[in-house]
Structures are given as structure tokens and as C-alpha cells.
Amino acid sequence: MIAAIGLAVAATLLPRGASAAAFDLGALTTLLGRIRSGEATFVESRRIEMLDRTLQSSGRLSFKAPDSFVRETLKPRHEKLAVDGNTLTMSLGERSRTMQLDASPEAAVIVEAIRSTLTGNRGTLERLFETTVSGDAGRWSLELVPRDLRLRGQVASVRVSGRDGVAHEVQVLLADGDRSVMTIEPVGPRGTP
Numbered sequence: 314m315i316a317a318i319g320l321a322v323a324a325t326l327l328p329r330g331a332s333a334a335a336f337d338l339g340a341l342t343t344l345l346g347r348i349r350s351g352e353a354t355f356v357e358s359r360r361i362e363m364l365d366r367t368l369q370s371s372g373r374l375s376f377k378a379p380d381s382f383v384r385e386t387l388k389p390r391h392e393k394l395a396v397d398g399n400t401l402t403m404s405l406g407e408r409s410r411t412m413q414l415d416a417s418p419e420a421a422v423i424v425e426a427i428r429s430t431l432t433g434n435r436g437t438l439e440r441l442f443e444t445t446v447s448g449d450a451g452r453w454s455l456e457l458v459p460r461d462l463r464l465r466g467q468v469a470s471v472r473v474s475g476r477d478g479v480a481h482e483v484q485v486l487l488a489d490g491d492r493s494v495m496t497i498e499p500v501g502p503r504g505t506p
Contacts, residue, residue, distance in 0.1 A: 336446060336448065336449045336450060336453065337446055338435060338438065338439070338444050338446050338455075339435065340446075340450065341433075341446050341450075341453055341455060342433040342434070342435035342438070343433065344433070344450055344477070344478045345430065345431065345432070345433035345478050345480075346378070346432065346433025346434075347433070347478055348431075348433075348478050348479070349377070349378045350375075350376060350377040350378065351375065351376055351431070351479075351499060352373065352374070352375045352499070352500050352501055353373070353374045353375070353497045353498055353499045353500055354371070354372070354373055354374075354497075354498050354500060355371060355372060355373070355374050355384075355495050355496065355497050355498070356369070356370075356371045356495070356496050357369070357370045357371070357493055357494065357495040357496075358493065358494050359491070359492075359493040360491060360492050360493070361491055362489065362490040362491055363489075363491075369388075369389070370386050370388060370389060371386070371387060371388045372384065372385045372386040372387040372388065372392075373385045373387065374497060376428060376431045376432060378432040378433075379432060379434070380396070380397065380398050380428065380432070381395075381396065381397050381398075382395075382396045382424065382427065382428040382431070383395045383396070390405075390406070391405075391406060392404065392405050394424075396414060396424055396428060399413050399414045399415055400412075400413065400414065401413070401414040401417070401420065401424070418461070418463075418464055419464060419467045419468060422441060422459050422461075422464050422467075422468050422471075423468060423471065423485060425437055425438075425441055426438075426441075426442065426457045426471035426473065426483075426485075427471075427473070427480075427483055429441075430455060430457075430473045430480060431480060438455075438457065440460075441457075441459065441460060441461075442457040442458060442459060442460060442471075443457075443458045443459075443460060444456070444457055448474075450477065451476060451477065452474075452475075452476050453474065453475060453476075454472060454473070454474040455472065455473045455474070456470060456471075456472050457470060457471045457472070457473070458470045465488070466488050467487060467488055468485065468486075468487055468488065469486045469487060469488045470485075470486050471483065471484070471485050471486075472484040472486075479499055480497055481496065481497050481498075482494065482495065482496055482497065483495045483497065
């Protein structure tokens with residue numbers, strides 16, 4: 314009798330139907346990959362431990378699948394980081410510098426954490442990071458830890474969280490204790506396939 318009650322309780326706690334699957338990296342990247350382009354505003358708080366200060370910035374983000382990403386900081390000063398494929402262009406005021414993204418692995422790991430999440434690029438995420446997905450399609454979180462131990466000595470982890478197919482927050486924790494939290498607010502219609 315007690316065993317039968319235990320089985321009945323267990324059955325009510327299990328997902329209904331054999332097709333119920335866990336929300337994992339595959340499900341998340343499929344959800345994210347449906348949105349082919351997007352624009353957003355951002356506000357970022359960056360904590361610099363050595364200076365014992367928190368710096369604030371704000372601006373715009375945009376992406377276009379498969380591999381374009383732009384972060385334009387408008388306040389407190391104009392800066393722009395644009396990535397197209399493996400080409401990274403950084404601009405500060407009138408000065409600009411272009412380089413190959415893979416020539417700066419520490420920059421590449423942060424760029425790819427954001428760009429590959431926004432575009433749903435599962436292959437790149439799995440190649441560069443140990444991934445942990447939590448939540449469900451309605452509210453999810455993706456923790457990314459660099460696979461390369463040398464990079465992990467600089468970038469401890471990146472956590473991207475969102476709702477449905479849209480990222481709303483990116484947290485970066487550096488190995489030296491510095492950290493940033495970027496809140497993202499989508500603007501305008503988002504592209505679909």
C-alpha cells in the first residue's frame with residue numbers, strides 16, 4: 314500500500330508525456346537561433362577592484378546572424394567595438410584599430426560568449442566553453458566557463474540570462490575579481506528567419 318502511494322506521488326511529479334525533454338543547450342540555441350538580427354540598448358556597471366570603483370556606461374548593441382556584432386558605447390564617452398566574422402574593429406573617438414579576433418584570445422572569449430549566445434551558435438559555444446543551462450524557455454540562464462585554462466586565468470565566467478529567445482543580462486567575472494553586469498533592453502522588431 315505504501316509502495317503504491319509512493320509510486321502514485323512520484324508519477325504526479327514527473328513531466329507529463331514521453332516527449333517532455335529537459336531544457337538544455339540544444340533547446341536554448343534553437344530558441345535563440347530563431348532571431349536572426351536584433352538591436353538593443355544597454356547599461357553596464359563595471360566593478361574595478363584595484364580602483365575600488367564601479368564605472369557606469371550605456372549605449373547600443375546590434376547583431377546579425379551568423380557572425381556580426383556591434384557594441385557602441387555612447388556614455389560616458391563614445392567607443393565602438395564591431396566584429397564581423399574574425400575581424401575586430403575598435404574605435405575610440407577618431408582613432409580606430411582593426412585586428413583579427415583570434416589574435417586577442419581574451420577579447421575573443423568575451424565577444425564569442427555574447428555573439429554566439431545571441432545568434433544561437435551552439436558549435437562555437439561548445440567548442441570554447443563548458444556550458445551549464447538552467448531554467449526553461451520562458452526564463453533561462455547560460456553559464457559559460459572558458460575551456461582553455463590560460464583564458465580561464467583571465468575570464469572566470471560569463472553568464473547570459475534572458476526570457477524566451479531574448480538575452481536580457483550579461484555578467485562577466487574576471488579572474489582578478491573585476492566584474493561587470495550589462496542589462497540589455499531590446500528595441501524595435503527583431504528579425505526572424
